[in-house]
Amino acid sequence: MARAEKELDALFAEHIEPFFRGVGALSEQVQVDAFSQEQDELHQFVDCMMVGPYGAADMHARFETAADAGFVVPQYHRDAPGSRAFAAGIATGGSPLRRSVMAAVQATASAYALAGVRTTAHETMQAVRSTFHDTANLRYPVPACALRVPVSGQRGALRVPAS
Numbered sequence: 001m002a003r004a005e006k007e008l009d010a011l012f013a014e015h016i017e018p019f020f021r022g023v024g025a026l027s028e029q030v031q032v033d034a035f036s037q038e039q040d041e042l043h044q045f046v047d048c049m050m051v052g053p054y055g056a057a058d059m060h061a062r063f064e065t066a067a068d069a070g071f072v073v074p075q076y077h078r079d080a081p082g083s084r085a086f087a088a089g090i091a092t093g094g095s096p097l098r099r100s101v102m103a104a105v106q107a108t109a110s111a112y113a114l115a116g117v118r119t120t121a122h123e124t125m126q127a128v129r130s131t132f133h134d135t136a137n138l139r140y141p142v143p144a145c146a147l148r149v150p151v152s153g154q155r156g157a158l159r160v161p162a163s
Contacts, residue, residue, distance in 0.1 A: 012135050020129055027122035034109035036102070037090040046105055047078060050098070056081035059097065076101070 036042040051057040056077035063071050078094045079087040087093020092102045131137050 008135050008138055016132050026125045027118040030118050030121050032114040032117045034106055034113050036106050038092055039086045046102060050076045055084050
């Protein structure tokens with residue numbers, strides 16, 4: 001039993017503890033990016049918030065100038081101002097404003113995802129560290145019935161050693 005304790009202590013000192021020192025802050029090494037493509041739920045949600053049931057939305061009030069020229073304002077739309085159809089392909093399409101808004105939404109989603117995954121990674125690694133940090137957790141409890149040893153001179157006969 002003393003030999004097993006020594007071997008367990010050596011395993012901890014030579015392999016387990018250096019491993020955890022080498023891993024460092026694993027959660028800081030995690031990188032996550034949210035993925036979104038044209039027509040997915042994220043795009044549909046943002047479009048609903050920006051244009052509602054319409055095909056396009058002006059971002060400022062549009063008015064006529066004295067020279068009868070329309071004052072150009074940024075417009076949000078999917079593929080074309082007169083349609084609610086999505087742009088073809090998986091890349092975010094539509095007006096420059098829509099592409100800009102979707103990029104900002106995806107960046108925010110990535111930040112939230114990264115924070116959540118890093119927190120989960122940190123908590124998981126802490127649980128693993130706490131389990132392996134105590135060598136008592138590495139011992140396997142052997143029930144007394146498993147300690148039967150053969151009685152010398154008798155084939156197949158077993159006895160339970162006195163405790």
